[in-house]
Amino acid sequence: MAERRRLIAGNWKMNGLRAEGIALAGGLAAKALANKPTCDVVVCPPATLLAKIDRAFDAGVIKLGGQDCHADEKGAHTGDISAEMLRDTGCSYVIVGHSERRADHAEGDAQVRAKAAAVLRAGMTAIVCVGETRAERDAGNALSVVEGQVVGSLPPGAQGDNTVIAYEPVWAIGSGSTPTLDEIAAVHRHIRAVLDGALKAAATEIRIIYGGSVNAANAGDILDVDAVDGALVGGASLKIEDFWSIIAAADAR
Ligand code: PGA
Numbered sequence: 001m002a003e004r005r006r007l008i009a010g011n012w013k014m015n016g017l018r019a020e021g022i023a024l025a026g027g028l029a030a031k032a033l034a035n036k037p038t039c040d041v042v043v044c045p046p047a048t049l050l051a052k053i054d055r056a057f058d059a060g061v062i063k064l065g066g067q068d069c070h071a072d073e074k075g076a077h078t079g080d081i082s083a084e085m086l087r088d089t090g091c092s093y094v095i096v097g098h099s100e101r102r103a104d105h106a107e108g109d110a111q112v113r114a115k116a117a118a119v120l121r122a123g124m125t126a127i128v129c130v131g132e133t134r135a136e137r138d139a140g141n142a143l144s145v146v147e148g149q150v151v152g153s154l155p156p157g158a159q160g161d162n163t164v165i166a167y168e169p170v171w172a173i174g175s176g177s178t179p180t181l182d183e184i185a186a187v188h189r190h191i192r193a194v195l196d197g198a199l200k201a202a203a204t205e206i207r208i209i210y211g212g213s214v215n216a217a218n219a220g221d222i223l224d225v226d227a228v229d230g231a232l233v234g235g236a237s238l239k240i241e242d243f244w245s246i247i248a249a250a251d252a253r
Pocket of ligand 1: 212213232236
Protein backbone atom coordinates (compact mmCIF):
# COMPACT_ATOMS: atom_id res chain seq x y z
CA MET A 1 0.00 0.00 0.00
CA ALA A 2 1.21 3.48 -0.79
CA GLU A 3 2.59 5.54 2.07
CA ARG A 4 0.76 8.82 2.11
CA ARG A 5 1.94 11.36 4.64
CA ARG A 6 -1.01 12.77 6.56
CA LEU A 7 -2.06 16.33 5.83
CA ILE A 8 -3.82 18.66 8.25
CA ALA A 9 -5.03 21.87 6.59
CA GLY A 10 -6.63 24.81 8.38
CA ASN A 11 -9.13 26.93 6.47
CA TRP A 12 -9.62 30.25 8.26
CA LYS A 13 -12.28 31.31 5.73
CA MET A 14 -13.22 35.03 6.02
CA ASN A 15 -11.93 35.38 9.58
CA GLY A 16 -9.14 37.39 11.07
CA LEU A 17 -8.05 41.00 11.08
CA ARG A 18 -4.33 41.67 11.10
CA ALA A 19 -3.71 41.47 14.86
CA GLU A 20 -5.70 38.24 15.26
CA GLY A 21 -4.06 36.63 12.25
CA ILE A 22 -0.58 37.51 13.40
CA ALA A 23 -1.30 36.20 16.91
CA LEU A 24 -2.76 32.94 15.60
CA ALA A 25 0.07 32.38 13.14
CA GLY A 26 2.66 33.22 15.80
CA GLY A 27 1.09 30.75 18.22
CA LEU A 28 1.05 27.99 15.61
CA ALA A 29 4.63 28.72 14.60
CA ALA A 30 5.73 28.42 18.24
CA LYS A 31 3.89 25.09 18.56
CA ALA A 32 5.52 23.84 15.38
CA LEU A 33 8.96 24.80 16.59
CA ALA A 34 8.46 23.08 19.94
CA ASN A 35 6.69 19.96 18.64
CA LYS A 36 8.10 19.42 15.16
CA PRO A 37 5.09 17.71 13.59
CA THR A 38 5.77 14.90 11.16
CA CYS A 39 2.52 15.27 9.25
CA ASP A 40 2.14 18.02 6.65
CA VAL A 41 0.50 21.14 8.06
CA VAL A 42 -1.04 23.88 5.91
CA VAL A 43 -2.73 27.08 7.01
CA CYS A 44 -5.03 28.92 4.59
CA PRO A 45 -5.70 32.43 5.91
CA PRO A 46 -7.66 35.13 4.10
CA ALA A 47 -5.61 36.58 1.23
CA THR A 48 -5.22 39.87 3.10
CA LEU A 49 -3.12 38.14 5.76
CA LEU A 50 -0.83 36.05 3.57
CA ALA A 51 1.91 38.63 3.29
CA LYS A 52 1.59 39.53 6.96
CA ILE A 53 2.10 36.05 8.31
CA ASP A 54 4.39 34.31 5.85
CA ARG A 55 7.36 35.23 8.07
CA ALA A 56 5.86 33.38 11.01
CA PHE A 57 6.12 30.20 8.97
CA ASP A 58 9.62 30.85 7.63
CA ALA A 59 11.00 27.75 9.33
CA GLY A 60 9.04 25.81 6.71
CA VAL A 61 7.21 23.37 8.99
CA ILE A 62 3.84 25.00 8.37
CA LYS A 63 2.98 25.76 4.76
CA LEU A 64 0.78 28.59 3.56
CA GLY A 65 -2.23 28.09 1.35
CA GLY A 66 -4.78 30.23 -0.48
CA GLN A 67 -8.54 29.65 -0.22
CA ASP A 68 -9.33 30.16 -3.91
CA CYS A 69 -7.73 31.51 -7.09
CA HIS A 70 -8.66 32.66 -10.58
CA ALA A 71 -7.94 30.29 -13.45
CA ASP A 72 -6.00 32.88 -15.46
CA GLU A 73 -2.45 33.97 -14.77
CA LYS A 74 -3.27 37.68 -15.00
CA GLY A 75 -5.64 40.11 -16.67
CA ALA A 76 -8.76 42.19 -16.31
CA HIS A 77 -10.43 40.34 -13.42
CA THR A 78 -11.18 42.94 -10.77
CA GLY A 79 -11.00 41.56 -7.27
CA ASP A 80 -9.56 38.19 -8.26
CA ILE A 81 -6.20 36.70 -7.35
CA SER A 82 -4.20 34.38 -9.58
CA ALA A 83 -2.45 31.21 -8.54
CA GLU A 84 0.85 32.85 -9.53
CA MET A 85 0.14 35.72 -7.13
CA LEU A 86 -0.54 33.27 -4.32
CA ARG A 87 2.68 31.46 -5.11
CA ASP A 88 4.50 34.80 -5.13
CA THR A 89 3.13 35.53 -1.65
CA GLY A 90 4.54 32.34 -0.21
CA CYS A 91 1.75 29.81 -0.80
CA SER A 92 2.37 26.22 -1.77
CA TYR A 93 -1.25 24.99 -1.57
CA VAL A 94 -4.58 26.42 -2.76
CA ILE A 95 -8.07 25.19 -1.85
CA VAL A 96 -10.35 25.09 -4.90
CA GLY A 97 -14.01 24.18 -5.22
CA HIS A 98 -14.89 24.63 -1.57
CA SER A 99 -18.64 24.16 -1.21
CA GLU A 100 -18.99 27.75 0.00
CA ARG A 101 -17.53 28.89 -3.33
CA ARG A 102 -19.60 26.38 -5.27
CA ALA A 103 -22.72 27.73 -3.50
CA ASP A 104 -21.95 31.45 -3.05
CA HIS A 105 -20.24 31.97 -6.41
CA ALA A 106 -21.97 29.31 -8.50
CA GLU A 107 -18.72 27.54 -9.28
CA GLY A 108 -19.25 24.33 -11.21
CA ASP A 109 -16.88 21.43 -11.80
CA ALA A 110 -15.44 22.85 -15.03
CA GLN A 111 -14.46 26.08 -13.31
CA VAL A 112 -13.06 24.20 -10.33
CA ARG A 113 -10.99 22.06 -12.70
CA ALA A 114 -9.66 25.19 -14.46
CA LYS A 115 -8.71 26.68 -11.09
CA ALA A 116 -7.03 23.45 -10.01
CA ALA A 117 -5.11 23.40 -13.30
CA ALA A 118 -3.96 26.97 -12.57
CA VAL A 119 -2.68 25.86 -9.17
CA LEU A 120 -0.62 23.11 -10.84
CA ARG A 121 0.59 25.54 -13.53
CA ALA A 122 1.92 27.79 -10.76
CA GLY A 123 3.78 24.86 -9.19
CA MET A 124 1.57 24.40 -6.13
CA THR A 125 -0.71 21.70 -4.75
CA ALA A 126 -4.48 21.97 -5.29
CA ILE A 127 -6.81 20.88 -2.49
CA VAL A 128 -9.91 20.02 -4.55
CA CYS A 129 -13.09 19.95 -2.44
CA VAL A 130 -16.07 17.71 -3.15
CA GLY A 131 -19.10 16.71 -1.11
CA GLU A 132 -22.81 16.06 -1.21
CA THR A 133 -25.64 18.12 0.29
CA ARG A 134 -27.95 16.67 2.94
CA ALA A 135 -30.71 16.22 0.35
CA GLU A 136 -28.34 14.35 -1.97
CA ARG A 137 -27.28 12.03 0.86
CA ASP A 138 -30.88 11.45 1.96
CA ALA A 139 -31.78 10.54 -1.61
CA GLY A 140 -29.02 7.91 -1.59
CA ASN A 141 -26.89 9.83 -4.07
CA ALA A 142 -23.81 10.73 -1.99
CA LEU A 143 -21.43 8.41 -3.84
CA SER A 144 -22.60 9.33 -7.32
CA VAL A 145 -22.55 13.09 -6.58
CA VAL A 146 -19.05 12.91 -5.16
CA GLU A 147 -17.87 10.73 -8.03
CA GLY A 148 -19.18 13.26 -10.55
CA GLN A 149 -17.42 16.10 -8.75
CA VAL A 150 -14.13 14.21 -8.54
CA VAL A 151 -14.16 13.28 -12.21
CA GLY A 152 -15.28 16.77 -13.26
CA SER A 153 -12.90 18.73 -11.04
CA LEU A 154 -9.63 16.80 -11.30
CA PRO A 155 -6.99 18.84 -13.13
CA PRO A 156 -5.02 17.27 -16.00
CA GLY A 157 -1.74 15.87 -14.67
CA ALA A 158 -3.12 15.28 -11.17
CA GLN A 159 -0.85 13.15 -9.02
CA GLY A 160 0.22 12.83 -5.41
CA ASP A 161 2.61 15.76 -5.27
CA ASN A 162 0.21 18.30 -6.78
CA THR A 163 -3.34 17.26 -5.89
CA VAL A 164 -5.27 16.48 -2.70
CA ILE A 165 -8.97 15.62 -2.62
CA ALA A 166 -10.96 16.95 0.34
CA TYR A 167 -14.23 15.12 0.97
CA GLU A 168 -16.43 17.65 2.74
CA PRO A 169 -20.12 16.81 3.03
CA VAL A 170 -21.83 20.19 2.73
CA TRP A 171 -24.18 19.42 5.62
CA ALA A 172 -21.28 18.64 7.95
CA ILE A 173 -19.48 21.94 7.41
CA GLY A 174 -19.79 24.20 10.43
CA SER A 175 -22.79 22.20 11.69
CA GLY A 176 -21.24 20.12 14.45
CA SER A 177 -22.56 16.93 12.85
CA THR A 178 -20.41 14.52 10.89
CA PRO A 179 -21.12 11.36 8.95
CA THR A 180 -20.51 8.11 10.83
CA LEU A 181 -17.03 6.68 10.53
CA ASP A 182 -18.42 3.96 8.25
CA GLU A 183 -20.01 6.58 6.01
CA ILE A 184 -16.74 8.51 5.83
CA ALA A 185 -14.86 5.30 5.02
CA ALA A 186 -17.34 4.38 2.28
CA VAL A 187 -16.99 7.72 0.50
CA HIS A 188 -13.22 7.80 0.83
CA ARG A 189 -12.93 4.26 -0.55
CA HIS A 190 -15.19 5.19 -3.43
CA ILE A 191 -13.08 8.27 -4.23
CA ARG A 192 -9.96 6.09 -4.10
CA ALA A 193 -11.51 3.66 -6.57
CA VAL A 194 -12.56 6.52 -8.87
CA LEU A 195 -9.02 7.96 -8.78
CA ASP A 196 -7.48 4.56 -9.45
CA GLY A 197 -9.78 4.09 -12.44
CA ALA A 198 -9.13 7.54 -13.88
CA LEU A 199 -5.44 8.00 -13.15
CA LYS A 200 -4.05 4.48 -12.70
CA ALA A 201 -0.63 4.55 -10.98
CA ALA A 202 -0.65 8.35 -10.65
CA ALA A 203 -3.56 8.02 -8.21
CA THR A 204 -1.74 6.03 -5.55
CA GLU A 205 -0.15 8.93 -3.75
CA ILE A 206 -3.05 11.39 -3.98
CA ARG A 207 -4.26 12.08 -0.47
CA ILE A 208 -7.96 12.04 0.35
CA ILE A 209 -8.68 14.13 3.43
CA TYR A 210 -11.94 14.60 5.32
CA GLY A 211 -13.48 17.96 6.26
CA GLY A 212 -16.66 19.04 8.05
CA SER A 213 -16.86 19.68 11.80
CA VAL A 214 -13.50 18.10 12.58
CA ASN A 215 -12.51 19.09 16.10
CA ALA A 216 -10.07 18.17 18.86
CA ALA A 217 -12.49 15.55 20.22
CA ASN A 218 -13.36 13.65 17.03
CA ALA A 219 -10.13 14.02 15.02
CA GLY A 220 -8.51 10.87 16.38
CA ASP A 221 -11.42 8.62 15.43
CA ILE A 222 -11.75 10.17 11.98
CA LEU A 223 -8.00 9.91 11.34
CA ASP A 224 -8.14 6.26 12.41
CA VAL A 225 -10.34 5.47 9.41
CA ASP A 226 -7.75 3.94 7.14
CA ALA A 227 -9.03 5.52 3.95
CA VAL A 228 -8.61 8.99 5.53
CA ASP A 229 -5.27 10.68 4.86
CA GLY A 230 -5.82 13.86 6.85
CA ALA A 231 -8.30 16.63 7.60
CA LEU A 232 -9.44 20.00 6.32
CA VAL A 233 -10.41 22.00 9.38
CA GLY A 234 -12.48 25.19 9.48
CA GLY A 235 -13.73 26.47 12.83
CA ALA A 236 -11.27 24.50 14.98
CA SER A 237 -8.33 25.87 12.98
CA LEU A 238 -8.99 29.32 14.48
CA LYS A 239 -8.03 28.10 17.96
CA ILE A 240 -4.37 27.31 18.51
CA GLU A 241 -4.91 24.53 21.08
CA ASP A 242 -7.71 22.85 19.14
CA PHE A 243 -5.88 22.94 15.83
CA TRP A 244 -2.75 21.66 17.47
CA SER A 245 -4.61 18.76 19.08
CA ILE A 246 -5.76 17.70 15.61
CA ILE A 247 -2.17 17.88 14.32
CA ALA A 248 -1.01 15.88 17.35
CA ALA A 249 -3.73 13.30 16.67
CA ALA A 250 -2.45 12.91 13.10
CA ASP A 251 1.12 12.59 14.33
CA ALA A 252 0.14 9.94 16.87
CA ARG A 253 -1.09 7.62 14.10
P1 PGA B 1 -15.64 23.29 9.65
O1 PGA B 1 -15.29 23.71 8.15
O2 PGA B 1 -14.46 22.53 10.18
O3 PGA B 1 -15.87 24.58 10.37
O4 PGA B 1 -16.86 22.43 9.57
C1 PGA B 1 -14.58 22.86 7.30
C2 PGA B 1 -14.40 23.49 5.95
O5 PGA B 1 -15.33 24.14 5.46
O6 PGA B 1 -13.34 23.34 5.32
